[in-house]
Amino acid sequence: MIPLSWYLLFAAALFGIGLYGALARRNAVAILMGIELMLNAVNLNLLAFWRYLAPAQMNGQVFAAVLLAVAAAETAVGLSLVISIYRLRKTVLPEEMDLMRG
Amino acid sequence: MTLEQILFLVFALIGLGLALASVTMRNLVRSAFALIGCLFAVAALFAMLDASLFVVAQVAVYVGAIATLIVLVVMLTRLEQQERIPQTHRYWPAAALLAAVIVAGVAWGLWQYGFFDQTPPALPAADPIVELGRALVDPEKFLIPFEAVSVLLLSALIGAVLVAGGANKKERTE
Numbered sequence: 001m002i003p004l005s006w007y008l009l010f011a012a013a014l015f016g017i018g019l020y021g022a023l024a025r026r027n028a029v030a031i032l033m034g035i036e037l038m039l040n041a042v043n044l045n046l047l048a049f050w051r052y053l054a055p056a057q058m059n060g061q062v063f064a065a066v067l068l069a070v071a072a073a074e075t076a077v078g079l080s081l082v083i084s085i086y087r088l089r090k091t092v093l094p095e096e097m098d099l100m101r102g
Numbered sequence: 103m104t105l106e107q108i109l110f111l112v113f114a115l116i117g118l119g120l121a122l123a124s125v126t127m128r129n130l131v132r133s134a135f136a137l138i139g140c141l142f143a144v145a146a147l148f149a150m151l152d153a154s155l156f157v158v159a160q161v162a163v164y165v166g167a168i169a170t171l172i173v174l175v176v177m178l179t180r181l182e183q184q185e186r187i188p189q190t191h192r193y194w195p196a197a198a199l200l201a202a203v204i205v206a207g208v209a210w211g212l213w214q215y216g217f218f219d220q221t222p223p224a225l226p227a228a229d230p231i232v233e234l235g236r237a238l239v240d241p242e243k244f245l246i247p248f249e250a251v252s253v254l255l256l257s258a259l260i261g262a263v264l265v266a267g268g269a270n271k272k273e274r275t276e
Contacts (some may be wrong), residue, residue: 002110002150003222005212010114010147012208014121014140016201021125021255023197024190030130033137036164037121040144043156051151056226058237061153062244065234068159069251073258075167079174080266092178095191 007048015041028092029084033077039071110150117143138165155231235269 014037030092042102060079086092089099117140124136145160226233237243 001104001221002107004222006107006110006114007147007151007225008212009209010117012205012212013118014144015208016119016205017118017125019199019204020194020197020201023200024194025125026191027130029171029178030125030133033134033168033171034125037124037136037166039142040141040160040164044144044147047148047151047153047156052155052220052222055152055223055230058230058234058243061155061230061234062237062247064153064156065159065238066247066251068156068163069255072163072167073255074264075171076258077265079171082178083174083266 004048004052007044007052011041011044011048014044026093026095028085028094028097029079031094032082034040035078036046036071036075037073039067043067043071106150113143113146113150116140117147119138130175131172134168134175137171138168139164141168152225152230155234 002102016035018027018034018039018041022031023034025031025034046064046067050057050064054060066080082092085097091097120136120140120143124133124140124215127133127136141160145157147157148160238248239245
C-alpha cells in the first residue's frame, strides 16, 4: 500500500510550485492559476488524511467538498476582478494596477 | 514495489511536471493546458484515495473553470506582451526560495512526525458516497455548513456578474 507521507510530500511539492507561481508571475491570470494549484494541494491533503486517519467519519470529505466550492467561488470572483480591471486599465499585470498608490 | 505504488509515482510525476510547466511557461495558453493536465493527475490520485465523488467534481469543476480561464487568457493578453516581456518579476528568486523552504520544512516535519510508514485502514462497509450524501443533509451533522456554502456560491456568482458586467453599464446605455 501507499504510505500516507507520499501523498503529503506530493501535496507539499504541488503547494510549493503553486506558491512560486502565485508569487513570481507577473500576469494576474497566471497568479490565479498558481492559487488553483495551491488549493488543489490542500484538497489532496484533506482527502489523504480522511482516508488514512478517519475513513469512517465524513468530516474530511465534507471539508474537501466545502473547499472545492470555495475554490470555485474564489476563481469566479478573481476572474471577474481581472476582467473589470482590464476594462478600466487595459492591463492584466498587477504592477500596472497602481490606481490606489499614494 | 506494488502496482499501486508504481501508478502513484507515475501520476505524481506527471502532476508535478505539468505543474512546473504551468508556472514556468511563457505562453499562458500552454500554461493553462498544462494546468488542466496537472488537475487530471490530481484527480487520478483522488481516485486512488477512494474519493470517487471528488474525481468527478475535480474534472467537472476545475477543468470547466480552467477552460473558461483559457478563453479569458486568449481574450485578455496581447501576444507580443507574452513574448517580449519576462513572465516573472524581478523578485522571483525570493519566491522560489520561499516555496523551496516551505516544501523542505514540510518534508522535515513529516520525517519528524513519522508519517512515512502509515498505511490506510480498511474502508468501512458502507459506501463513502452514500455516507457523504447522508452527512450533508443530516441536521445533526453538516446541513448548516452545506447551506452556508450554497449561499456563499450564490453570492460569489452574483458578485462576479456584478463586478465583471457592471463596469460597462454606462457604455451600454449610451
